[in-house]
Amino acid sequence: MPKTPPGQTRNRVFRFVRDCLLRGDSPSLREVQRHFGFRAVETVRAHLTALVEEGRLVKEPGRARGYRLPKRQSQRQTKGQTKGLSAPVPEWSAGRLQPVPLLGEVAAGGFEEAIENPEGNLPVEIPDSRDLSDYFALRVRGESMSGAGILPGDTVIVERRGTPVSGQIVVALLEEEATVKRLYLGQGGMELRPENPDFDTLRPPPGSCRILGRVVELRRQVR
Amino acid sequence: MPKTPPGQTRNRVFRFVRDCLLRGDSPSLREVQRHFGFRAVETVRAHLTALVEEGRLVKEPGRARGYRLPKRQSQRQTKGQTKGLSAPVPEWSAGRLQPVPLLGEVAAGGFEEAIENPEGNLPVEIPDSRDLSDYFALRVRGESMSGAGILPGDTVIVERRGTPVSGQIVVALLEEEATVKRLYLGQGGMELRPENPDFDTLRPPPGSCRILGRVVELRRQVR
DNA sequence: CAGCATAACAGACATTTGTCTGGTATGCCA
DNA sequence: TGGCATACCAGACAAATGTCTGTTATGCTG
Known part of the structure; x- marks a missing residue:
C-alpha cells in the first residue's frame, strides 16, 4: 500500500484520463486502475470524484464511461483584450453533419451542369432546421475577395435559402460563371462589390444575374 | 414492425453513430435504440455489426460503448443500387474523419490549461498515416496574419508533428500565449513574422518559445 | 411455390462498469 | 496523545450495456 504525497497521484490520474479523452476515448474506472x-x-473512483469536485473533470451521471473534459466557459470577459470589435465565437458542432456536394470552380461549363456532376462531397455541419439540398460548396478562383480573407483555392460553403440581404457575401451567377462578391442592394439596383482595390464593382443589369446563395463557411487547406 | 427498404435504416443508423463519434461521444446500443x-x-446490434462487417465502423471487443470510426478508409463499394437513378447524394464516408479537440483562443489562461478544457470537437479529415492526438484546433485572436487570409475568429487546425520548417505557418507558444505566425529559421535564430504591416516580426530568444505545430487547415464561419 | 435474405421484435442472459460500505495505514496538527 | 484528513485496499452489489437465441414479417428469385 504505497502512499504517495498528497495530490501527486491525483495529478497523474488526471493527466492519464485527460489524454484518453483527447483521444476520444473515455476510460472506465477499471482501465485506469489497471494502468496505475x-x-x-x-x-480510482475516489480520485475521479475528487477531480470532478475540483472542476477538473465532469461526469455524466448514470452512464458508463461518463467522464468528460469540462467545456471551457467564457471566463475572459473582464480581460479587455477585445480591442475594437470582438469576433463572434463560431458555433461549431451545432447541427448534423451532412455531405455537401463540392461543385468545383464553375467557370466554364455552367452551373446547372456542375450541380449534376459534383467533384465530391464535403462533411459540413448544417443546422437541424435546414435541408441538405440547400447547400453546396465551390472553390474560389480569383483574387477579388482577398480583402475579406477569401483567397483563390479556398472552398466556400454556400446556403441557397431565403432572400439575399444587402451586405452579405454571396455567390452570383453571371453569364454561366459563378463569382463570390459582397452584395449591396440600393436604389440603383444590385451591386456586386469585390473586396480588393484592383477589381471593379459590378452592376449587372436586372435579369442578367442570379444570386445562388450566401457564403456561410470557408475552408482552406494550408500547403 | 415497419419494415424499411434494404439499407435505408442502416444508413440512418450509421449517420447517427458517426455524428455521435465525431462529437467525441460513443453511444450505447440502447441510446441508438431510443433515438430511432x-x-x-x-x-441496433444487428445494424452495428453489419456496419462493422462493411468496414464502415470499427468495434473494440469486450468494451462498453466500443464503436469507433475506422482509421482507414474502406472505400464505399455500394455494389448494386448504382442504377441511373436521380443522382443519389453519394454518402461521403467517415473514413479519416476524426474528432479534433477545439481548445479555444488560448490567450489568457495558458496553453496547458486550454488542453484540459477544450470547447468541443471538430470533425476533421486527417491522413491515415497520422494519429488523432497529433491534432488540435485553435481560434485565431489578432489581426497579425490577415495578410495571409487568416482573420480574427477563424479556426485553425494544427498538426503538431515533425520539425518546424522555415516558411510554414505555425502556432508558437510565447509566454503562455499561443500565436499564429509564419516561421523563418535563419542564421540569426528564429523569426516569427506576422503577415500584416501593422505588426512587427518577433525574434524570441532561444528557449523562450515553443512551436506547437503547423497550421494545416483553416475554417471560418461567415456571419 | 419454396428457398433465402433482410428487417425487425421479444426477452433472457452475461459482462462490463459504476457504487457502496467498511477497513488499514500514514502524516499533520492542536 | 488523539483527532482528522488523505491515500489506498477489499469485496459485495447494482446499474448500464452487450450478447444470445428464437420468432415474425416482407420482399426477391429461381
Whole structure:
C-alpha cells in the first residue's frame, strides 16, 4: 500500500484520463486502475470524484464511461483584450453533419451542369432546421475577395435559402460563371462589390444575374 | 414492425453513430435504440455489426460503448443500387474523419490549461498515416496574419508533428500565449513574422518559445 | 411455390462498469 | 496523545450495456 504525497497521484490520474479523452476515448474506472496498478477500483473512483469536485473533470451521471473534459466557459470577459470589435465565437458542432456536394470552380461549363456532376462531397455541419439540398460548396478562383480573407483555392460553403440581404457575401451567377462578391442592394439596383482595390464593382443589369446563395463557411487547406 | 427498404435504416443508423463519434461521444446500443424508437436492442446490434462487417465502423471487443470510426478508409463499394437513378447524394464516408479537440483562443489562461478544457470537437479529415492526438484546433485572436487570409475568429487546425520548417505557418507558444505566425529559421535564430504591416516580426530568444505545430487547415464561419 | 435474405421484435442472459460500505495505514496538527 | 484528513485496499452489489437465441414479417428469385 504505497502512499504517495498528497495530490501527486491525483495529478497523474488526471493527466492519464485527460489524454484518453483527447483521444476520444473515455476510460472506465477499471482501465485506469489497471494502468496505475491500483488494487482497488474504489481508489480510482475516489480520485475521479475528487477531480470532478475540483472542476477538473465532469461526469455524466448514470452512464458508463461518463467522464468528460469540462467545456471551457467564457471566463475572459473582464480581460479587455477585445480591442475594437470582438469576433463572434463560431458555433461549431451545432447541427448534423451532412455531405455537401463540392461543385468545383464553375467557370466554364455552367452551373446547372456542375450541380449534376459534383467533384465530391464535403462533411459540413448544417443546422437541424435546414435541408441538405440547400447547400453546396465551390472553390474560389480569383483574387477579388482577398480583402475579406477569401483567397483563390479556398472552398466556400454556400446556403441557397431565403432572400439575399444587402451586405452579405454571396455567390452570383453571371453569364454561366459563378463569382463570390459582397452584395449591396440600393436604389440603383444590385451591386456586386469585390473586396480588393484592383477589381471593379459590378452592376449587372436586372435579369442578367442570379444570386445562388450566401457564403456561410470557408475552408482552406494550408500547403 | 415497419419494415424499411434494404439499407435505408442502416444508413440512418450509421449517420447517427458517426455524428455521435465525431462529437467525441460513443453511444450505447440502447441510446441508438431510443433515438430511432426501435423496440428491440437486437435491431441496433444487428445494424452495428453489419456496419462493422462493411468496414464502415470499427468495434473494440469486450468494451462498453466500443464503436469507433475506422482509421482507414474502406472505400464505399455500394455494389448494386448504382442504377441511373436521380443522382443519389453519394454518402461521403467517415473514413479519416476524426474528432479534433477545439481548445479555444488560448490567450489568457495558458496553453496547458486550454488542453484540459477544450470547447468541443471538430470533425476533421486527417491522413491515415497520422494519429488523432497529433491534432488540435485553435481560434485565431489578432489581426497579425490577415495578410495571409487568416482573420480574427477563424479556426485553425494544427498538426503538431515533425520539425518546424522555415516558411510554414505555425502556432508558437510565447509566454503562455499561443500565436499564429509564419516561421523563418535563419542564421540569426528564429523569426516569427506576422503577415500584416501593422505588426512587427518577433525574434524570441532561444528557449523562450515553443512551436506547437503547423497550421494545416483553416475554417471560418461567415456571419 | 419454396428457398433465402433482410428487417425487425421479444426477452433472457452475461459482462462490463459504476457504487457502496467498511477497513488499514500514514502524516499533520492542536 | 488523539483527532482528522488523505491515500489506498477489499469485496459485495447494482446499474448500464452487450450478447444470445428464437420468432415474425416482407420482399426477391429461381
